[in-house]
Amino acid sequence: MNEPVLEFRGINTHYGPVHMLKDVDIDIKAGEIVCLLGGNASGKTTTLKTILGMVTPTTGDVLVNGEVMTGSSTTDVVAAGVSMVPENRRLFKRMTVLENLEIGAYLRGGEGLEADLERIFDLFPRVKERLGQKAGTLSGGEQQMVAVGRALMARPQVLLMDEPSMGLAPVLVKQNFDIIQQINEAGTTVFVVEQNAKMALSIADRGYVLVTGRIVLADTAEALLANPEMRTAYLGEVE
Amino acid sequence: MATVVESALPGPELAKAAPNPAKIARRGLLGGLVGAFVIAIGMFQTFDGRILIVPVLSLGFVALYWVPVLFGFLASSDLRAPSDPGGRPSVAQVAVGASTGALAGAAVWLFGLIFSTGSLSDIFIRLTERASELLTFGRGFGFALIVLVGGWALLGAIGGALAGASPRLRHALVGAVVWTFGAAVLELVVEDVLDEVGLSFVSRFLYEINGGMKIPGAIVVMVLAGLASWAFRGGFSRARTRIRNLEGPARRKYGLIGGAGALVVIVVLPMLLGSLVNELLANVALFLLMGLGLNIVIGYAGLLDLGYVAFFAVGAYTTAILTSPISPRFAPMLTLDFTTIDGWIIFGTVLLAATLAGILIGTPVIRMRGDYLAIVTLGFGEIVRILFLSDWLAPTFGGAQGVRQIPPAELGLVGVEIAGINPQSIVYFVAVFVVIAVYVSYRLSKSRLGRAWSALREDESVAEAMGIDTVKVKLLAFVIGAILASFAGMVFAVKVGSVFPNSFALLVSIIVLVVVIVGGMGNIPGVAVGALVLIGVLGGPTQPGVLQEFQEFKLLIYGALLVFMMLKRPEGLLPSVRRSRELHQDEFLQDAWLDPADATESDEDRA
Incomplete structure (x- = not known):
């Protein structure tokens, strides 16, 4: 629980003239659940894109397992052990569940596929029943399992989750965060990007709050939950 | 044209119980408009030269008289409840069909009356006296x-009755008509095969010597086809579904049987056909080869490449300048003889040139998506043609004069040399590459790369986030497609004996695309069917098909077919299972109507 698996060191990202991320520093240590909280247009998605190498930061470095990945291709970043569960799940709906899972393991080739599939089935027994079905025919909750399974097939060091609560019924959101806790207990570091601050902080070890591209708060989850500023601004509580 | 009747089944949304005069009027007038159009563009008059059944029926009359049947059928289908299995046509249905037909006929008659005065002949030059004479x-x-x-009321009534008939009867009747029409249209092919297998008495019975079916022959074909359709109704598609649902070794067994059957046909069929039909078959195979290549680019990887002809041109020109003794800049005068090293040098060079061209054209365009990719590739296709045409490169490629005197090839399998004057040899020559292309396509579709292409086609961003190197994977599709097109170019150069820039017009790209779309994207047998139907029957961009009369209407029919397919059957004639589901996803994707994402969209502002 000490060596950082994912680090942002003084990241600045620009989209043309727009300054999206401003001196962002994040570090995520092995075994943690860390959440990044922020509203619309706060730079959450840009942060994820920067991690995955889809956007190159203007200054600063992204480190995965202590190795500088700034400017690397997405393929290299994924190969280094980062994998993502995209917002709204975004399964390949017309491919079968099995094919979706196999795509998750794309970079590793076929090796160890069976064992990994078994691991996913242990985590989500429902997925096993649905293997031959087109992913688009699954229910929302099942799709979420497959989306997480697909990301886990890459055997990631750190799992990025983009708005896991987005577009899901409350009961599914709860289920979803249970899943995150479960895979974290199984040994995967998780970085959750979320608008739903209360939910995210309830399972996270630490949290960062991003406002218009700047980290304004960084603390342990309990501290953030107790922070009066946080309570009024993000947790929707009236003083 | 007769096949349209069968497939234009109305959607359930048209279902309505009582006859609706406004709807009948609309259908009738639309039918009249279609009839007038067929006459105005000269289809009716031109096709009249082709006798289908001596002496009663010409293709021209089929081209016009299908109108009341179809529109009567459509109007009558409005009355049928979607759940009604059909059985006995109601009086209302027949009456609606008849009135629609009569209305269409009246409209056409009025049109005839107007143009017979000569008032329209300035605009529609085909509206001659001959046209009104034929019409009357x-x-x-x-x-x-x-x-x-x-x-036309009678024909409309038949169409109307057909809509109310039991599906089995309808199937039998449509089958009878379609098969008879097919036998009449494909006279050339059927006659060749029958004569060659020693059944010339059958062909004498079926066909007049001067062309056209004899009446007794037509009746026998019609009855037999009707009975067969009655007996095997849906048997084919049932068998197909059953085979599709098989898994593992059983499935593979049927695959092997199918493959072996296809190989036997490829080997035996050209022997049975005369040189005229072999020539057509060679064109079909050539476009099939290109279609298979484009299918990888579009059907597998989802890249809409409209400049595909460029790679065809590269293959043809590479072969031409290496083999022709009068190639402008240098004349190595290698012969495309695969029994010597020469042939393999040419083969390797073509492969290399296509790969380079694929990378060169692919690299700048590959980062674009959808429409942009289509437009830019379209531009590149034209650039390549204009480069070959240009004065700048004329010292190498001969400019507008092209490269001529391309010598015959040698495959080492058959004893004959492969040259355009012997179309049979060309068929075998292309067949070799088609077999390679089919094998490559099949293996790719099952491979890791094939899966990456599927993912890419569905959601490029997520595919990228999964670590798929999208640029590399797309470029691979582009290059593999390019290589197959260049093989087609190589064969084309040998077949024609000369290459000119004009052989590589945009139209070639478009027609290959239509072959892939009409046949069924992403599906190998589909592409074969598409090539057979379009190139074999209608003809290629410059190559005539079985229906040589269609020559001048080819583009019109291509266009109409494309529109029809896009509207009614976007998955193609023989769809791949996956494609067909993609296109009809509303009917099967739970998300389309029951996604919790839609239900809780308003939760967005909860944080």
Whole structure:
């Protein structure tokens, strides 16, 4: 629980003239659940894109397992052990569940596929029943399992989750965060990007709050939950 | 044209119980408009030269008289509840069909009356006296009124009755008509095969010596086809579904049987056909080869490449300048002889040139998506043609003069040399590459790369986030497609014996695309069917098909077919299972109507 698996060191990202991320520093240590909280247009998605190498930061470095990945291709970043569960799940709906899972393991080739599939089935027994079905025919909750399974097939060091609560019924959101806790207990570091601050902080070890591209708060989850500023601004509580 | 009747089944949304006069009027007038259009563009008159059944029926009459049947059918289908299995057509259905037909006939009659004054012949130069003579059977417009209103009412009533008939009966009747029409249209092919297998007495029975079916022959074909359709109704598609649902070794067994059967046909069929039909078959195979290549680019990887002809040109020109003794800049005068090293040098060079061209054209365009990719590739296709045409490169490629005197090839399998004057040899030559292309396509579709292409086609961003190197994977699709097209180019150079920039016009790209779309994207047998139907029957961009009369209407029919396919059957004639589901996803994707994402969209502002 000490060596950082994912680090942002003084990241600045620009989209043309727009300054999206401003001196962002994040570090995520092995075994943690860390959440990044922020509203619309706060730079959450840009942060994820920067991690995955889809956007190159203007200054600063992204480190995965202590190795500088700034400017690397997405393929290299994924190969280094980062994998993502995209917002709204975004399964390949017309491919079968099995094919979706196999795509998750794309970079590793076929090796160890069976064992990994078994691991996913242990985590989500429902997925096993649905293997031959087109992913688009699954229910929302099942799709979420497959989306997480697909990301886990890459055997990631750190799992990025983009708005896991987005577009899901409350009961599914709860289920979803249970899943995150479960895979974290199984040994995967998780970085959750979320608008739903209360939910995210309830399972996270630490949290960062991003406002218009700047980290304004960084603390342990309990501290953030107790922070009066946080309570009024993000947790929707009236003083 | 007759096949349209079968597939234009109405959607359930048209279902309505009572006859609706406004709807009948609309359908009738639309039918009249279609009829007038067929006459105005000259299809009716031109096709009249092709006799289908001696002496009663010409292709021209089929081209016009399918109108009341179809529109009667459509109008009558409006009355059928979607759940009604059909059985006995109601009086209302027949009456609606008849009135629709009569209305269409009256409209056509009126159109005939107007153009017979010569007032429209400035705009529609095909509206000659011959046209009105044909329309009126040379007996004046009084007689024509009886035929066009009365006769078309009868045809409309038949169409109307057909809509109410039990599916099995309808299937049998449509089968009878389609098969007879097919036998008449494909006379050339059927006659060749029958004569060659020693059944010439059958062909004598079926066909007149001067062309056209004999009446007894037509009746026998019609009855046999009707009975067969009655007996095997849906048997084919049932068998197909059953085979599709098989898994593992059983499935593979059927695959092997199918493959072996196809190989036997490839080997035996050209022997049975005369050189005229072999020539057509060679064109079909050539476009099939290109279609298979484009299918990888579009059907597998989802990249809409409209400049595909560029790679065809590269293959043809590479072969030409390496083999022709009068190639402008240098004349290595290698022969495309695969029994010597020469042939393999050419083969390797073509492969290399296509790969380079694929990378060169692919690299700049590959980062674009969808429409942009289509437009830019379209531009590149034209650039390549204009480069070959240019004065700048004329010292190498001969400019507008092209490269001529390309010598025959040698495969080492058959004893004959492969040259355009012997179309049979060309068929075998292309067949070799087609077999390679089919094998490559099949293996790719099952491979890791094939899966990456599927993912890419569905959601490029997520595919990228999964670590798929999208640029590399797309470029691979582009290059593999390019290589297959260049093989087609190589064969084309040998077949024609000369290459000119004009052989590589945009139209070639478009027609290959239509072959892939009509046949069924992403599906190998589909592409074969598409090539057979389009290139074999209608003809290629410059190559005639079985229906040589279609030559001047080819683009019109291509266009109409494309529109029809896009509207009614976007998955193609023989769809791949996956494609068909993609296109009809509303009917099967739970998300389309029951996604919790839609239900809780308003939760967005909860944080």
